[in-house]
Each structure stands twice: as C-alpha cells, then as structure tokens.
Amino acid sequence: MTVMASTTTADTVRLRPWRSGDVDELARAAAHFSPNALAARFGAASTTIPDWYRAHIVEARARGRWNACVAHSGGHIVGWAEYGLDADPGHADIAALVGDRYRGNGLGTRLIKHVAALARSVGVHVLHAQIRVDNHAARKALYAAFPNLRQTELQDGQWHYAVDLPRAPNRPGPIGRGRPDDVTPAPRPPSSSRSRRGTRRGVDASS
Numbered sequence: 001m002t003v004m005a006s007t008t009t010a011d012t013v014r015l016r017p018w019r020s021g022d023v024d025e026l027a028r029a030a031a032h033f034s035p036n037a038l039a040a041r042f043g044a045a046s047t048t049i050p051d052w053y054r055a056h057i058v059e060a061r062a063r064g065r066w067n068a069c070v071a072h073s074g075g076h077i078v079g080w081a082e083y084g085l086d087a088d089p090g091h092a093d094i095a096a097l098v099g100d101r102y103r104g105n106g107l108g109t110r111l112i113k114h115v116a117a118l119a120r121s122v123g124v125h126v127l128h129a130q131i132r133v134d135n136h137a138a139r140k141a142l143y144a145a146f147p148n149l150r151q152t153e154l155q156d157g158q159w160h161y162a163v164d165l166p167r168a169p170n171r172p173g174p175i176g177r178g179r180p181d182d183v184t185p186a187p188r189p190p191s192s193s194r195s196r197r198g199t200r201r202g203v204d205a206s207s
C-alpha cells in the first residue's frame, strides 16, 4: 500500500504481514506515535512501545497465538493491526495503532481488514475488540472495516465489540500471501488547514 501521508513529501506506506525482526523495529518506532496514541493503545501514557508488550509478542507469536499486519514507511513501522487468540482459538482480540501523521488515509481500516483475513485463515470465526467510549477514531475504523460489527456490552468505560467472520475456508488476500499491497492517494495539506474527510480524497480503494 502506498500512501502520500506527509504534509510536504510523498511517503510510501506499504502493508505487509508481520516478520520476526519487526519486534526489534518496534523499539525504534515510538517516535511515530504520540503519548496519547500510545495511551489509547496500551492503556497508560508512554513515550515508548512498552517492553512488556514486545515480550508478549515474542512469546505469543512463538506459540502461534499472535499475528499482525504492518504498515511500513521509510524503513520504519508506522502502524500495525494485530490479533491474539483467546483461550478458545476460534475467538481472537484485535487492536490497531497508526502513526499520528498517517491517520485519516484509511490505513487503520485496511490494517484491520487485513489482520481479520489473517485471523480467519487460521480458523478464527469471531473477533473481539474493546474500545474506550471516547475513542471515536477507533470505533469508526472498526465500523468501517466490519459492517456487521456488534456492540456486545459497555463495561468500565469501554465498548465491547464482536464481529462474526465467515467460517468458510479462507484464501487470504495478497497481504496474507506475503505480497505487498500498494495504493497511491493524493497528497494532503497540513492538518491545520484541512478537514478530516478531505484527507480521504484520492485514496485508491482498490484493496
């Protein structure tokens, strides 16, 4: 996927499946994410990708219980969406994080769709997500990715969502087979002078 996401230059953003070396790259990726974004994802304000989280990825991936789709640009990870299998491996939790200046280009929605296809390909038939009630971007990205999204409960300030995936044998899209998925949307002006909807114009919706 190619996204013109910079305010002044064209950045190539490519979506691809997670690779084992990515866990080390994550340690260097924090600069792309504001403390607020990291707090929304990890539940506590931070300026780094937490060590416990990277250790969790190594452990869960080694057991085949975790996978992700990565957005990569300029040699850096600028976003990813992940699933982690629940105790019942037909169910998985998903989450996503997109670099602040890359948002509003449809990247989060695409990452979520791709990681859903990865999960489905290993037998997951229900995805779950917990989103704080004030996290409008994440809720909209989920609804954009899954028209059949169900709100299941509201607990401790978080909406719980579920989405049923078809049980039929899955053929993952190009990302699932390891091929890049490139798109070239139009450049966007500085965030202070644009509407949010305007940033979506020019995004090639082919994937």
Ligand SMILES: CC(C)(COP(=O)(O)OP(=O)(O)OC[C@H]1O[C@@H](n2cnc3c(N)ncnc32)[C@H](O)[C@@H]1OP(=O)(O)O)[C@@H](O)C(=O)NCCC(=O)NCCS
Binding pocket: 036, 037, 038, 040, 041, 094, 095, 096, 097, 098, 099, 102, 103, 104, 105, 106, 107, 108, 109, 110, 130, 131, 135, 136, 137, 138, 139, 140, 141, 142, 144, 196, 197, 200
């Ligand atoms: C949630 C997140 C991944 C979305 O990434 P993104 O690349 O901006 O998502 P998209 O561009 O695909 O936008 C998805 C929808 O959300 C909307 N949206 C994006 N940012 C928004 C914002 N700040 N406020 C309201 N809506 C917003 C978009 O307009 C789009 O809706 P539409 O399809 O009706 O136009 C990103 O905001 C993020 O990383 N947030 C911090 C981490 C987080 O909260 N993760 C979720 C909890 S695990």
